[in-house]
Amino acid sequence: MRWLFGRRDRDLDDEIRTHLAMAERDRIDRGEDPGAARAHARREFGNILHVAEATRADHLLGRLSMAAHDLGAVVRAGLRHPAFFLSCLGVLTLAVSLNLVVFGLVNALWLKPMPVADPDRVVVIARDFEASDGSRFSESGLDMLRRTGLFAGVAGQAVTSGDFAELRPRVSLSAIQEPLEAAWVTPEFFTVLGIRLDGRPFTRDDGLADLPGAVIISDRVARTLPGDRGDVLGLVLEAEPIALKVVGIAPLGFHGARRGERTDLWLPHKWLPRLTGGDRSTLPSAILPMLAIGRLSPGVSVDDARSALTQNPKVSRAVAPLSEVFGAADLPMIRVGSVDVLAIATLIGACVLAGGCATLVALILVYYERRGREFAVRIALGATRVRLAMQLAFELVVLAGTGAAAALWLSWLVINMLPHVRLPSGLDLNRLDLTPDWRGALAAALCCVTSLGLAGAVLIARATRSRIGVGLIAPAATNTRSSVRYRSALIGTHVAITGLVLVAAALGVQSIVRASTISAGFETERLLFATVQTRYRWRPLDEPAREARVARDIARGLKVVEQIRGLAGVRAVAPGPAPLAPEQQLRLSTGPRTYKTDGGPQNVSFAWLAVGDGYLEALGASLLAGRSGRRGEVVITAALARSLWPGETPLGKPLSDGSAPMKTVVGVVDLAVGSVRHRRQPAALVLGELTVPSMVGGSGRITLAINAENPTGLKPSIERLLSSAFPDAPLVDVITARGLLDADLGQERLAAWMFTGFGLVALILAIGSVFTLVVHLVESRWQEFAVRLALGASKGQVASAVVWAMVKPALLGPVRKQVLDVAARRGESYSSTRHETCVE
Amino acid sequence: MKARYQTRIELLQGTLDLLVLQTLQWGPRHGYGITQAIRANSGDVLQVETGSLYPALHRLERQGLIAAAWKTSESNQRVREYRLTPRGKRELASSRSRWEQLQAAIAGVLNPAKPRA
Numbered sequence: 001m002r003w004l005f006g007r008r009d010r011d012l013d014d015e016i017r018t019h020l021a022m023a024e025r026d027r028i029d030r031g032e033d034p035g036a037a038r039a040h041a042r043r044e045f046g047n048i049l050h051v052a053e054a055t056r057a058d059h060l061l062g063r064l065s066m067a068a069h070d071l072g073a074v075v076r077a078g079l080r081h082p083a084f085f086l087s088c089l090g091v092l093t094l095a096v097s098l099n100l101v102v103f104g105l106v107n108a109l110w111l112k113p114m115p116v117a118d119p120d121r122v123v124v125i126a127r128d129f130e131a132s133d134g135s136r137f138s139e140s141g142l143d144m145l146r147r148t149g150l151f152a153g154v155a156g157q158a159v160t161s162g163d164f165a166e167l168r169p170r171v172s173l174s175a176i177q178e179p180l181e182a183a184w185v186t187p188e189f190f191t192v193l194g195i196r197l198d199g200r201p202f203t204r205d206d207g208l209a210d211l212p213g214a215v216i217i218s219d220r221v222a223r224t225l226p227g228d229r230g231d232v233l234g235l236v237l238e239a240e241p242i243a244l245k246v247v248g249i250a251p252l253g254f255h256g257a258r259r260g261e262r263t264d265l266w267l268p269h270k271w272l273p274r275l276t277g278g279d280r281s282t283l284p285s286a287i288l289p290m291l292a293i294g295r296l297s298p299g300v301s302v303d304d305a306r307s308a309l310t311q312n313p314k315v316s317r318a319v320a321p322l323s324e325v326f327g328a329a330d331l332p333m334i335r336v337g338s339v340d341v342l343a344i345a346t347l348i349g350a351c352v353l354a355g356g357c358a359t360l361v362a363l364i365l366v367y368y369e370r371r372g373r374e375f376a377v378r379i380a381l382g383a384t385r386v387r388l389a390m391q392l393a394f395e396l397v398v399l400a401g402t403g404a405a406a407a408l409w410l411s412w413l414v415i416n417m418l419p420h421v422r423l424p425s426g427l428d429l430n431r432l433d434l435t436p437d438w439r440g441a442l443a444a445a446l447c448c449v450t451s452l453g454l455a456g457a458v459l460i461a462r463a464t465r466s467r468i469g470v471g472l473i474a475p476a477a478t479n480t481r482s483s484v485r486y487r488s489a490l491i492g493t494h495v496a497i498t499g500l501v502l503v504a505a506a507l508g509v510q511s512i513v514r515a516s517t518i519s520a521g522f523e524t525e526r527l528l529f530a531t532v533q534t535r536y537r538w539r540p541l542d543e544p545a546r547e548a549r550v551a552r553d554i555a556r557g558l559k560v561v562e563q564i565r566g567l568a569g570v571r572a573v574a575p576g577p578a579p580l581a582p583e584q585q586l587r588l589s590t591g592p593r594t595y596k597t598d599g600g601p602q603n604v605s606f607a608w609l610a611v612g613d614g615y616l617e618a619l620g621a622s623l624l625a626g627r628s629g630r631r632g633e634v635v636i637t638a639a640l641a642r643s644l645w646p647g648e649t650p651l652g653k654p655l656s657d658g659s660a661p662m663k664t665v666v667g668v669v670d671l672a673v674g675s676v677r678h679r680r681q682p683a684a685l686v687l688g689e690l691t692v693p694s695m696v697g698g699s700g701r702i703t704l705a706i707n708a709e710n711p712t713g714l715k716p717s718i719e720r721l722l723s724s725a726f727p728d729a730p731l732v733d734v735i736t737a738r739g740l741l742d743a744d745l746g747q748e749r750l751a752a753w754m755f756t757g758f759g760l761v762a763l764i765l766a767i768g769s770v771f772t773l774v775v776h777l778v779e780s781r782w783q784e785f786a787v788r789l790a791l792g793a794s795k796g797q798v799a800s801a802v803v804w805a806m807v808k809p810a811l812l813g814p815v816r817k818q819v820l821d822v823a824a825r826r827g828e829s830y831s832s833t834r835h836e837t838c839v840e
Numbered sequence: 841m842k843a844r845y846q847t848r849i850e851l852l853q854g855t856l857d858l859l860v861l862q863t864l865q866w867g868p869r870h871g872y873g874i875t876q877a878i879r880a881n882s883g884d885v886l887q888v889e890t891g892s893l894y895p896a897l898h899r900l901e902r903q904g905l906i907a908a909a910w911k912t913s914e915s916n917q918r919v920r921e922y923r924l925t926p927r928g929k930r931e932l933a934s935s936r937s938r939w940e941q942l943q944a945a946i947a948g949v950l951n952p953a954k955p956r957a
Binding site: 011012015016023025026047050051054055 | 870871872873876889890891894895898910915917918919920
């Protein structure tokens, strides 16, 4: 900037210099002594600096020139005090970018508007959002929902994740090379969502018509096809396995009903048998597993629908607004809407920001107090208080601008890295729209300006002419009563805020620790669970081919079990599913069913699990009573024992799931079933019912519990054995019990990570602030300590005075913290509720 | 103190520009020359503050009423000399007329004509 305004400034300086020289010569010519002439000329002229500033300030270029001067002064000050400026920038960047990243996540998960009409009226109906396939409904289930009168319309989308991955449409267009995501939907899909298509939605006839099949394409696909949108409508696309005719184009921004979806093609669900390659005559679309999406009838709220459906266990249990549901074609559905987590995250984020503000105020206070003498000299030289205040404000604005830019850059960097991070909740951030919007930039700028404005306002209010003037005679670090009180209040507040955030962080860490030590009732460090889907369930085979296939797979299954038993370190292998799994959770959440006991039929909700011989031994489950049982006998969990026979021994009691013959309860086991996130749940394990032939002959799925010395080390070997035994299996999965627990506690751990991150940032800010202030506080009393020593105080007395000066303000913090702790109660109760459910 | 400062500003407001323009009517001058001319012609009554003069000179230059150029003085010193522009001359005439009207009006108030008997 100097080059731009330098000539004008130099001209003015020359002009003033000439003026003074002429006045001086005039006086000498009139007979004055040269020394006196110079002094008089100077005095007559007045304050040179003031005249120059007044002249410059009178025009725009001059103002810009002054701004350039001020900027130069800021840069010079930054070079002279790099620690101060870097600390301020670091604090701003850290506090603001952390909040921006959290805001970005919250925005993507909860706040970004859904691209559907009136999204608050659209809900997802599920049996249980915690079970991966818990949302499935058949077509008749959808009809039942329609008949409730709660919904103006109900649409379905086929579930193609988890166990139903084989149902995923595998369609490729010759015009587009990259892989495409497709979804099966019912004809009402776009109408229920209120999506305005170019073209038309599906009709009932679309699934019945002959080839080519009808398809609705996304805006992205439409743009890659030749011609404008009008040309694309009606176009027959060359596709595999069948040709597709475009009947509609989705609007820009619509990629599917749920957050996380990236659908390019929507197909009528009636086409599913043709495109999955099965025998369409044996796969009626009526039994397809569907995700139910409903638009509420006028006057019906989400709560109304929820309570009405809860009364009808045959239909459903859970209703969630569409905006709270995350899912995709290849990902399980997760309900991400949780007001508690959102409120706590926002509260802690605000606390961290407040801590950042306090740190900034502390740094700025110390910095400008150290510059007190400089300000005093400038005031003495004629600078006005307004001018000093303006320069101070300018410095802070430059700092705020740089801080906001750095915070935006850092948050952009982190947000770009987030999609590569797989969060423990199973939430794939790559599927979220994390693009920052103007609100983020505005929030960053506002945060920075507010923080520094607050700091600057306090300083400017304190910077009276008399107070600045003291800087000429007092040491650089002033120690007036008000400034000491101010600093102490600042330290106390900061300690309080940090304490609050650390409490939240500690609760997070505590939940991690508890989760890692929680007892699931089986040997978590020694177990693996293997699953092999030996054949596609949705591609039924003709009877002779099926029998041959089953016989072959049974032989392979028995062989691979023996091979696993023969691996070094394997102690036991037994048929049976993992006790912590969505399937078990689903069984528990489908509502109470009638079970028969000696006391007659009872309506109790519990899981009825068929397991193989030696299953409990393989799990290392601890028996509370009785024995582990043999084929045809039942072992129940303690929760079920309490539920069915309170105050009695369940041993020897008969039990049936309502269809099978009565079986005898021979043992009670302490085992978590479904999820450890809930209280110990009631379950009955029917021993010896599961064998390799029964599994292969039934669903085609083999599940094994494997007890081994080193589960993590054995995992690849077992995967290799299973893959080579069943090379065409649609699913081979081996997971350690530790991995199972990690997945089960994913949501808690996500919150724990977040809170711990907040706590660390708050701690860094607090250390910076408190250290700066305490050192400054002690330094400002250095002279007093020296006088005390000179007056005969011992070193110990002075040392204790120094320590007290450092500790006293920080001790005020916990007192204030008591007040702020009230605000944390809610968060604590939320977290402790979660812990309680974990340890129960 | 503050009140006195404000009174001085109010007195100079507008009149300083007139005084500068009138001084330059007699010929180009540098800043110091202008203060000396005003002082001499007012019989040492009017003493222009440099803190007001230079902002006024730069403002008038920006308004196109005066023009400035660097010259070498008789004493071989580089000086910034101001001269009246044609627009400045018109403004001076207009300002003088307004000033004379004001002066006559104030004089009329201060020395009212005695009513004829």
